[in-house]
Amino acid sequence: MNKTEQIISQARKEGRKALLEPEAKTICTEYGISVTKFKVAQTQEEAAVFAEEIGFPVVLKIVSEDIIHKSDAGGVKVNLKTKEEVKAGYSKILDNAKKYKVDARIAGVLVQEMAPQATEVIIGSVKDPQFGPAIMFGLGGIFVELLKDVTFRIAPITEQEAAEMIRGVKAYPMLNGYRNTPPADVDAIVSQLLAVSKLITEHPEIKELDLNPLMAYEKGTKTVDARIILE
Ligand code: ADP
Ligand code: MG
Numbered sequence: 001m002n003k004t005e006q007i008i009s010q011a012r013k014e015g016r017k018a019l020l021e022p023e024a025k026t027i028c029t030e031y032g033i034s035v036t037k038f039k040v041a042q043t044q045e046e047a048a049v050f051a052e053e054i055g056f057p058v059v060l061k062i063v064s065e066d067i068i069h070k071s072d073a074g075g076v077k078v079n080l081k082t083k084e085e086v087k088a089g090y091s092k093i094l095d096n097a098k099k100y101k102v103d104a105r106i107a108g109v110l111v112q113e114m115a116p117q118a119t120e121v122i123i124g125s126v127k128d129p130q131f132g133p134a135i136m137f138g139l140g141g142i143f144v145e146l147l148k149d150v151t152f153r154i155a156p157i158t159e160q161e162a163a164e165m166i167r168g169v170k171a172y173p174m175l176n177g178y179r180n181t182p183p184a185d186v187d188a189i190v191s192q193l194l195a196v197s198k199l200i201t202e203h204p205e206i207k208e209l210d211l212n213p214l215m216a217y218e219k220g221t222k223t224v225d226a227r228i229i230l231e
Pocket of ligand 1: 076
């Protein structure tokens with residue numbers, strides 16, 4: 001069994017449908033999706049050590065099967081610059097999680113690299129009852145949430161289809177750069193769409209997947225949050 005199969009079968013055994021962020025990101029890495037460096041800490045001290053290894057500033061996040069939307073639960077702290085800030089952030093996140101749900105099962109606190117700001121894009125997948133797994137692309141924030149400016153294709157997609165998905169959104173000119181935002185690496189986004197296509201095609205047990213957001217840089221991309229829901 002490879003890592004992806006192991007993670008999926010472990011989740012199944014424990015009756016979990018939503019994979020934890022570190023699990024989803026491990027699977028993403030196996031498929032060539034570029035994610036922020038991360039480690040799961042079990043103590044304040046460990047979180048501080050991991051933060052130093054990863055390099056400041058870091059982001060801390062709650063890892064709990066009972067907390068799907070981490071920021072709603074006060075479970076995300078960004079831009080922590082020192083060991084002291086990491087230790088304080090660690091206990092704050094645990095406090096917040098307990099306030100949000102008294103009996104939340106906590107698997108640890110994720111320490112991860114803080115990705116620099118860039119144009120945010122979203123890659124998702126859902127299953128169409130008729131056509132099977134479909135891939136979605138859009139730009140982050142209001143473009144997807146408010147304007148529903150997204151494109152869809154049935155998986156698996158070709159490189160050309162991936163490029164069409166990107167060019168097909170109305171907000172596409174934003175990826176060419178505007179004002180003081182540099183152009184985004186469209187080829188790198190194409191490669192991430194193809195990686196998602198391969199992952200969901202090889203693993204039909206994935207019901208939904210969300211890379212939200214991926215930072216689209218001048219060179220390369222980085223996914224800061226990944227969610228995978230199993231059938
Ligand atoms: P949620 O479960 O609430 O969606 P996220 O992991 O998406 O939690 O974190 C919330 C927001 O915090 C993200 O949309 C992003 O803007 C910011 N963020 C999270 N992780 C990082 C990171 N590693 N680097 C930079 N920003 C991040
Ligand atoms: Mg998110």
